[in-house]
Amino acid sequence: MEYGLGCIAPNCPDIISRVFRIKLDQLMVDIKDKKHFGVCIGVMTNITVEIRKAELDNQWVVPYNRDLLVKYQFHMNVEICCHARSLKYLFKYCLKGHDRATVYVQRKRKRQANDTDGGGIDEINAYFDGRYLCDTESAYRIFGFPIHHRIISVERLQFHLPGDKNCTFQANEALGKVVAREKNKFSKLEAFFYLNSVDVNARKYTYDEIPRFYVWNDGERKWTMRKRGFQIGRLCYVHHSTGEPWFLHLLLTKVRGATSFESLRTVNGVCYTTFPDACKEYGLLDDDKEWHEVLTQASAGGLPPQVRQLFVHIIVNCKVTDLKTLWSTHWKSMVDDILLRRRQSCPNTLFTLNDMQLQFYALGEIDELLRSVGKSLKKFDQLPQPPPSYLNNGTNNLIIEEKSYDTRKMEYETAKLLQDYTEEQRKIYDAVIQSIETR
Structure with missing residues (x-):
C-alpha cells in the first residue's frame, strides 16, 4: 500500500483480492507440493469474504417499519436473528469506529395470509434481497478467481451389465441418432476391458486398482498411463439384493486382466453363463465369503439399524452355511446405537452394558424384524438365544396391527x-x- 499515492486498504479492494489470491496459491504450494504437513491426498478450498467487525456493537431499539428496513437493505448486510425480534446490520463501508449495529424491533412481524405479496413472506427471496457483496469480494469475483476449489483423490468407477450402458441425450433426439453416436463410445468399464487387451502391464490390476496407475480421459473415453500423482478407485455401491450387478461388482474387485464380460465369467477355460456361477467357481462364495464381505461393506458406511436389516435379509433370503460365525464376526457393527438409546431411557447417564447384554439387545431388535416377515429368532438355532426379557413376547406384528383398531x-x-x-x-x-x- 505504501507504493500507492494515498492508498489505504478500504479504498483498494482490487489489491487486497490479488494479494489474497497470491498468498492462497503459495499456501497450496506449501501444503500440496512442498508437503509441509505430509503427503496431500486431496484439496478443498472455500473462500469466504467478511467485513471487519467492530470491537463493540451499537444497539438501537426501533419500531417495526417495513419501508425503512427495505430501504436500508441497500446499504447494509441484514442478518435476521433466529427469534425474528432483532436484526443485525453490518454497514457496507468499513468506517472508523464501530461498523456493526444490532437493531431490536419492538413488534415481532407475523406472517399473514393477506400480505401484499399474496402468499406471506418468501424467505428465500428475502435472503437474496438482503444479501450484498462487499467491495473485496466483488473484486475477487470480477477477476474470475474461484470461490470454491476441489481436487478429489477418489475416482468413482461406474459399471454395468452387458448391453446396459448408460448414456445421455436430448428429449427431442431421434433414437437411431443416439444409438449411432453412443455405440462406439466406451464406458469406463468397457475402456478397462480394452486397456487390458492392448496393454500387458494393465492386466496386473483389478478394475478398482486401475486409477492408481492410469488416468481416465473423459474426452477420448480411454485410460492412459499415469505420469504423476495417484487416485483411489471406488466402485459404485450396489445392494446385495440386486443380484447380477452385485456379483459383477464382486468379480471386478477380484479378477485381474479381464478383456470382456465373457472373459470375466471364464474360469479355467470355461465361460459360465452367469456372474454368480463364475463367482462360485472362483471360490468367492465358499464359506459365506460374500455375506461377510457385504456386511463389512455395509458396516463401513451404514448405520447399525441398516446393518441389522441387511443381516435379517441375508439370513431369511440367502443360504448361509455358518450362521454362528457370521453373527460372531459382525455383531459389533449392529450395536453402536443400543447403549445410547438405553442411556436416554434411564436417568443414569453412566449406565453401561457388557458384550453379552449388547448382543441380547441386538438380537431382540433382530427378532422384531423377523416377526415382521412372519418368522422369529427361535427358527435360527445357530444364533444365540437371549432370555425372554430381551424379546418382544407379543404375537406376530400383522396380528397386532389387526387388533389395534379403535x-x-x-x-x-x-x-x-x-x-x-x-x-x-x-x-x-x-x-x-x-x-x-x-x-
Whole structure:
C-alpha cells in the first residue's frame, strides 16, 4: 500500500483480492507440493469474504417499519436473528469506529395470509434481497478467481451389465441418432476391458486398482498411463439384493486382466453363463465369503439399524452355511446405537452394558424384524438365544396391527354407513357377515 499515492486498504479492494489470491496459491504450494504437513491426498478450498467487525456493537431499539428496513437493505448486510425480534446490520463501508449495529424491533412481524405479496413472506427471496457483496469480494469475483476449489483423490468407477450402458441425450433426439453416436463410445468399464487387451502391464490390476496407475480421459473415453500423482478407485455401491450387478461388482474387485464380460465369467477355460456361477467357481462364495464381505461393506458406511436389516435379509433370503460365525464376526457393527438409546431411557447417564447384554439387545431388535416377515429368532438355532426379557413376547406384528383398531369408532362408522346402503349393498353386507359368523 505504501507504493500507492494515498492508498489505504478500504479504498483498494482490487489489491487486497490479488494479494489474497497470491498468498492462497503459495499456501497450496506449501501444503500440496512442498508437503509441509505430509503427503496431500486431496484439496478443498472455500473462500469466504467478511467485513471487519467492530470491537463493540451499537444497539438501537426501533419500531417495526417495513419501508425503512427495505430501504436500508441497500446499504447494509441484514442478518435476521433466529427469534425474528432483532436484526443485525453490518454497514457496507468499513468506517472508523464501530461498523456493526444490532437493531431490536419492538413488534415481532407475523406472517399473514393477506400480505401484499399474496402468499406471506418468501424467505428465500428475502435472503437474496438482503444479501450484498462487499467491495473485496466483488473484486475477487470480477477477476474470475474461484470461490470454491476441489481436487478429489477418489475416482468413482461406474459399471454395468452387458448391453446396459448408460448414456445421455436430448428429449427431442431421434433414437437411431443416439444409438449411432453412443455405440462406439466406451464406458469406463468397457475402456478397462480394452486397456487390458492392448496393454500387458494393465492386466496386473483389478478394475478398482486401475486409477492408481492410469488416468481416465473423459474426452477420448480411454485410460492412459499415469505420469504423476495417484487416485483411489471406488466402485459404485450396489445392494446385495440386486443380484447380477452385485456379483459383477464382486468379480471386478477380484479378477485381474479381464478383456470382456465373457472373459470375466471364464474360469479355467470355461465361460459360465452367469456372474454368480463364475463367482462360485472362483471360490468367492465358499464359506459365506460374500455375506461377510457385504456386511463389512455395509458396516463401513451404514448405520447399525441398516446393518441389522441387511443381516435379517441375508439370513431369511440367502443360504448361509455358518450362521454362528457370521453373527460372531459382525455383531459389533449392529450395536453402536443400543447403549445410547438405553442411556436416554434411564436417568443414569453412566449406565453401561457388557458384550453379552449388547448382543441380547441386538438380537431382540433382530427378532422384531423377523416377526415382521412372519418368522422369529427361535427358527435360527445357530444364533444365540437371549432370555425372554430381551424379546418382544407379543404375537406376530400383522396380528397386532389387526387388533389395534379403535373398535368404538369403527362401530359408529359402520352404523352410519349402513344407513346409506342400497338394498342390494345391504344384501351383500349381510351375506358377508353371516359367512364370517358361521365359519
